[in-house]
Amino acid sequence: MTTEQAAGPINPWSVAQQQFDLAAERLNLDPGLRKVLREPRRELIVHFPVKMDDGSVQVFTGYRVQHNLGRGPAKGGIRYHQDVSLDEVKALAMWMTWKCAVVGIPFGGGKGGVVVDPKKLSVKELEGLTRRYATEISIIIGPEKDIPAPDVNTNAQTMAWIMDTYSMHVGYTVPGVITGKPIALGGSEGRNEATARGAVYCIVEAASHLGLDLKTATVAVQGFGNAGSIAARLIRDEGSTVVAVSDSTGGIHNPAGLDVDRIIAWKKEHGTVQGFPGTTDITNAEILEIDCDILIPAALENQITARNAGNIKAKVVAEAANGPTTPEADDILHANGVFSIPDILCNAGGVTVSYFEWVQDLNRDFWNEAEVNEKLKGIMIKAFKDTLMMSLKEGVNMRTAAYLLAVQRVADATAMRGLYP
Numbered sequence: 001m002t003t004e005q006a007a008g009p010i011n012p013w014s015v016a017q018q019q020f021d022l023a024a025e026r027l028n029l030d031p032g033l034r035k036v037l038r039e040p041r042r043e044l045i046v047h048f049p050v051k052m053d054d055g056s057v058q059v060f061t062g063y064r065v066q067h068n069l070g071r072g073p074a075k076g077g078i079r080y081h082q083d084v085s086l087d088e089v090k091a092l093a094m095w096m097t098w099k100c101a102v103v104g105i106p107f108g109g110g111k112g113g114v115v116v117d118p119k120k121l122s123v124k125e126l127e128g129l130t131r132r133y134a135t136e137i138s139i140i141i142g143p144e145k146d147i148p149a150p151d152v153n154t155n156a157q158t159m160a161w162i163m164d165t166y167s168m169h170v171g172y173t174v175p176g177v178i179t180g181k182p183i184a185l186g187g188s189e190g191r192n193e194a195t196a197r198g199a200v201y202c203i204v205e206a207a208s209h210l211g212l213d214l215k216t217a218t219v220a221v222q223g224f225g226n227a228g229s230i231a232a233r234l235i236r237d238e239g240s241t242v243v244a245v246s247d248s249t250g251g252i253h254n255p256a257g258l259d260v261d262r263i264i265a266w267k268k269e270h271g272t273v274q275g276f277p278g279t280t281d282i283t284n285a286e287i288l289e290i291d292c293d294i295l296i297p298a299a300l301e302n303q304i305t306a307r308n309a310g311n312i313k314a315k316v317v318a319e320a321a322n323g324p325t326t327p328e329a330d331d332i333l334h335a336n337g338v339f340s341i342p343d344i345l346c347n348a349g350g351v352t353v354s355y356f357e358w359v360q361d362l363n364r365d366f367w368n369e370a371e372v373n374e375k376l377k378g379i380m381i382k383a384f385k386d387t388l389m390m391s392l393k394e395g396v397n398m399r400t401a402a403y404l405l406a407v408q409r410v411a412d413a414t415a416m417r418g419l420y421p
Contacts, residue, residue, distance in 0.1 A: 023406075340399060
């Protein structure tokens with residue numbers, strides 16, 4: 001039984017609104033402004049046909065939501081998953097608004113998704129689906145309007161198809177319409193590692209604040225995809241011991257430590273981390289409760305709930321995934337002295353380097369990886385310190401502190417711009 005099933009249907013949109021309400025209440029936000037920020041600006045639902053390899057036609061449903069454009073164009077990934085829903089996309093768009101505001105980059109929040117299990121499609125079918133979806137949402141995306149990026153089950157190739165499709169419509173190449181592209185098409189150096197790298201910069205700062213020695217720390221990573229596997233590698237490079245990892249099929253555990261590079265190779269070969277020699281197979285629910293110092297949830301939302309939060313033994317929870325912890329679970333973790341680095345801060349490295357990519361595309365001026373990582377480090381450390389200061393000043397947990405910072409910044413921009421007309 002997966003943690004999602006165990007937790008029952010938690011609506012991510014009501015979680016996102018609940019988190020916003022808590023911050024709005026504390027900030028004593030104007031009631032009118034609250035109403036504006038509590039809802040997305042635009043929700044586009046599209047149903048589009050795709051010709052399958054066997055000649056049949058299937059109709060897929062896709063979404064693109066723009067939450068707030070007060071601080072700049074919408075920014076946010078596109079996910080392909082069989083469980084994508086409008087409420088999930090709305091929540092993710094709202095989280096993107098706060099995420100961009102926490103790290104201080106000039107974007108609002110957006111998000112997209114298609115209801116599909118991409119593992120069941122051929123490459124040709126995936127390309128057809130991607131190009132048709134891009135065509136349907138092309139009415140609201142653009143380098144100055146809304147800039148998509150990769151997310152769950154989408155990658156640089158997906159982004160290349162979207163960029164090409166959009167460019168064909170306007171009649172010239174527009175690299176700035178999308179980020180997370182291949183380097184050859186105007187992608188940024190360091191983008192692939194950015195989410196994980198940003199998370200590890202935050203963990204290093206948290207460890208220093210808590211007096212936790214990373215050289216003796218143990219780490220568990222739930223979700224061994226792009227962000228999770230790179231985070232495991234980078235945290236190992238800081239001297240920590242990774243004792244457990246998991247992917248969608250389940251996880252593995254060895255209290256003596258895992259060889260991260262060999263597991264990455266094993267997963268490439270076998271399509272799963274399970275069965276790796278010298279480890280014990282565990283479930284995705286069990287990995288959250290493993291005995292470790294640092295837990296990195298890098299999978300899907302609603303993994304840490306009121307049901308299992310009390311069993312978490314980690315001292316630090318670093319959210320490389322979006323929305324892995326419910327508000328009730330937050331209170332339990334905080335009461336138990338667990339230091340949480342919230343998603344809107346912890347995994348903001350991805351959108352930060354996406355912002356760098358966008359700037360490089362618009363200026364046709366590209367930076368090397370060392371420059372990208374140096375700029376990312378500066379932004380992440382400042383955002384972490386701002387959030388920590390707010391947390392200590394207000395006596396609240398890190399998530400509430402990040403929300404107070406972000407919501408205030410977006411509210412200020414929205415109020416200053418006023419209502420049109």
